[in-house]
Amino acid sequence: MLYYICINKGLGILEGQMVKDELRALVIEILESKSHVTINELAQKTYTSESTIRRALKEMESAGDLVRTRGGASLVREDSLEKGMHYRYGSHILEKRRIAIAAEKLIEDGQRIMIDSSSTALIFAEQIRRHKYMDILTNGLRTAVELSEIMDHTTNLYCACGHIHTEASGVYGGSTTAYIEQHQADLAFISGRGLDSRIGISDSRDEEADIKKAMMKASDCVVVLIDSSKFEKTNFFASLGFDQIDVLVTDKKLPQDIAEKLEQFDVHLIVADS
Template identity: 30%
Template structure:
């Protein structure tokens, strides 16, 4: 029965490419917890990738979720988060924006009058900033490219030469026990490095990523100054954030 369900899930993902867990549960008439367990098993076999409350079919263990798909998932929520986060930025600040689709949505809400100095590791993010904010200074860090983003040792060495006023980061999962996690080791290393290179760290995360745990530990939650999300977190998370003196915006 277990393997039969997994085969059905794979067939669904072949047809739709991406589905939310809630939609799979509705189609298959299973509980969301059952679907989630099946997806975990399929991800361990490198057959699917869990992402943002759903899953994608992948061709091999090296395949990352396509950029255009990630940008469309939870778009309204990400825009809401981006608009809120933009209120944290002041004039003449140096800002690091990571390569996630969530932080990408911050870019459209920047105030052109603020005279910002912007840094990123993502080609799409840098291109958007250059096209839309000709008065801003925009720097993209180099390194090994993956999914339109630079990472690896070269990127870390360059990043370590800077101290940013604010670093805007996202992640693939946030869990009360395991904290902030990501799928790729290079993503996690970059974010851990930023612990010592940003005066303020702001975590942008939509509600689908709560209670998700991925393979690699990011920076410590205690290093985060502000969490920006799209709706009020549970009381358990609010108490966790309060205990670590983290401001929450939603």
């Protein structure tokens, strides 16, 4: 279903059709500025009907993005480990797209690549449609579907097997890591929930960390895609140390302590154009 929208962005008027993911991203952006927003307020700010907003909120609640309240909605707590893919996809989406565009330049036709199930990697996957003769392996369900729709017949797509985690829209577990380790890739594109100078990339679930370690072992070059909202954040499970990262792509200048770690371990840094 497509939605029509007209938004005053301050720099001009953006008009046209908006798909569901983009409406969700806008709703999340509005909710992030306030602890609670009414249906009427969301309808006015998105130039859609209240019935459209109600349907969107119902779907977003089912996906774990928010909690519906009487007459409105609130975001899930910031410390929740189970934010849905729709929320993560919409959060900091402009920064993630800049990172994805910069990272796409690292790919050449005919390469073998791995892509994890993160929202940043999903946005990256949307950028690689022009490439051909690829072998692509992912543990992301939405990433696999997206690639199946945009890549041409010369590309072979593989989705890892294992336990499906619906909120994360990914496949995890021992069978998943074993499947990944049976393959060898030129590049692995990986994200994380935190980046700090002490441990590097970290995640909130051990299964996420295990996937990234498996992709690192099965790839010649590890590319980390991480937006600036993750700087100086640490989660319970360490995923990748700086000595296991070859390239880091981000959207802003790094804090000094993290920049020094990248230099110490000879990690190539790419800061996406604004």
